[in-house]
Amino acid sequence: MSVRHALLALLAEGPKYGLQLREEFEARTGEVWPLNVGQVYTTLQRLERDGLVESDGEPDAGPQKSFRITEGGEGELTGWLRTPPDLSSPPRDELVIKVLVAVRVPGVDVHEVIQSHRRYLVELMQQWTRLKDDEADFDLSVALVVDAELFRLDSVIRWLDTADGRLRRAAADGPAPAPAPAAAAAATAAVPRLRRRIGARR
Amino acid sequence: MSVLELRDVSKIHGSGAAQVTALRNVDLSVGPGEMVAVMGPSGSGKSTLLTIAGSLESPTDGEVLISGNALSTMSADELAALRRRSIGYVFQDFNLLPGLTAAENVALPLELDGTSARRARAAGLLALQRLDLADRAGHFPDQLSGGERQRVAIARAVVGERRLLLADEPTGALDSSTGEAVMRLIRSACKQGVAAVVVTHDAQAASWADRVVFLRDGRVTDGTATPPGPESLLAPGPGR
Structure with missing residues (x-):
């Protein structure tokens, strides 16, 4: 499960705060994949570094910081949705x-x-x-x-x-x-x- | 008291070199409102277990009791009455009579048991209504989809005061979502107090049961424990 792309999908609906993203991620995945808040912020920082999301507010604004998807992020998301996962070789089961x-x-x-x-x-x-x-x-x-x-x-x-x-x-x-x-x-x-x-x- | 109890039941078909042991020393008890699924490979004795539980054939050894009454002590007439009044059957190929409408098929066991045609038909319609099939009551089986036919078969199996439902591969001829709808109906009959035995090779159908027993070479070789609540799904399991 790609947390990175799940967060982009949630942000495609509109700007959201980090905590809100964590709650919505868990709700959308039926709470089957618990996600800690640290994972959310680390992933958001990387997405921002790669130009796939933007934030408003100061860098140290913490939970008050709102994120939105960029055009590049939208392209990354649609590309990911259409790319089949690698099922071509037997997994190490x-x-x-x-x-x-x-x-x-x-x-x-x-x-x-x-x-x-x-x-x-x-x-x-x-x-x-x-x-x-x-x-x-x-x-x-x-x-x-x-x-x-x-x-x-x-x-x-x-x-x-x-x-x-x-x-x-x-x-x-x-x-x-x-x-x-x-x-x-x-x-x-x-x-x-x-x-x-x-x-x-x- | 158990609705169905098999005590040390064995069944041998044929004799001499052609002798085949279909069931060996099987014990099984199913309480009111309980659904038990029986899984096993082809030839493991699943269908024999069901026909013996439904008094359609007798065991070679052991005893079958329905609501505490030993079938071996009953006359042929008493067994036939028991089958009409207390036991409902659901088969993979539905086994509906093609010349009768859905309502007539459902009412048939009651009519055969001496209930007046009017009252039997009213009970049949009620059973169809419970399964959302009231608008299909006047249709003949060949005018119904596979899922609808199986729902009619379930209505026929639970009409009146049936306490035991025996189903042989009830989802075998259905797609997965229709199969799920059928298992929900059997589950819902159990919630009304009916005891059910479902023979299946389909793990998704079996997973609706309270207990699953595994049969191999005529023996019960294993069984699941009562499932814990869904919250345990988020806990790490063995080997994870």
Whole structure:
């Protein structure tokens, strides 16, 4: 989440004070991303340095200082909105690594590992859904954030289900992977190998 | 008292080399107003669990009780009456009768149970009204959207004094927002005191439940705890 661009978006509505920006940021993101006031002022200083916002009032006016977006800031904001986030290469996903390691470590039942993560994720989804159920008429921003979180968790569960099925089929089809002293390292190497294969830089 | 209780239920289909154990020693209890979701891969026994809970088939071993009454002690007529009066079913493909209107489909279980056509129709209309479907009462199933058909099926499942709602993949044929609307309706029936068991492979549908049990190879292998309040979402979780 880019605090810098979130602040520019809020200032695109009109001039605002630092504290007001912090309150509005938290309200618009469904209070899911808490922001401390120091982060707000540091980011505003950088935006001002880069000519993307302007302030009125003295440099040491503190909370009384009002900020507004510049033409350059508007250009930066619209450019950012239309630039897709980098989803082209697999992220370094801790859960994927854990499952890859669990396949190889002797004495560990990978299906139990998968189920413990699946249960935790479903419990998290229950909490998000309860929020939706409790507040049927809640704010549109909160609804969008809750939906995004539910779809994200759902996709992880689907991956776990698929991994579970793939591992069961593999176990039925052939011999289990041989345990080796460097098994964990070998498993974690799968992701970098994949990155190399698809030419990803990270 | 639980609305539904499965005690050490097992179900074996076939015999000899073709024998398949669909359920193994399953215990499950669902109280009034509670929604329990059952998740598991294909072939894990989810649908068998639902048909046994709904008295549509008998367990090989164990006991099923509905509102404290053991199904094994009931005659075929008593079981049929129980199904008409106390249990509502919702299926992925809706299972509405194509030659009947929405209102007639909803009123059908009451009419079959001896309620006069006039009173059954009034109760059916009321159930449709609660689901915002009053204006669709005279429509036939093929004149309704998938979401509307499923809402009619839910109205039929809760019409009268039903205390137990059994749903098999109720959102399976629906897009995500219509699926959410359907789960809200089931949730709302639970808030009126109905106990519900929802079999699903869809985690988003399951997340509406108070409890989720996981089935694999016919066994209950795991289950979620009662979810804490939403405020815990802002606290750091394991591994975060």
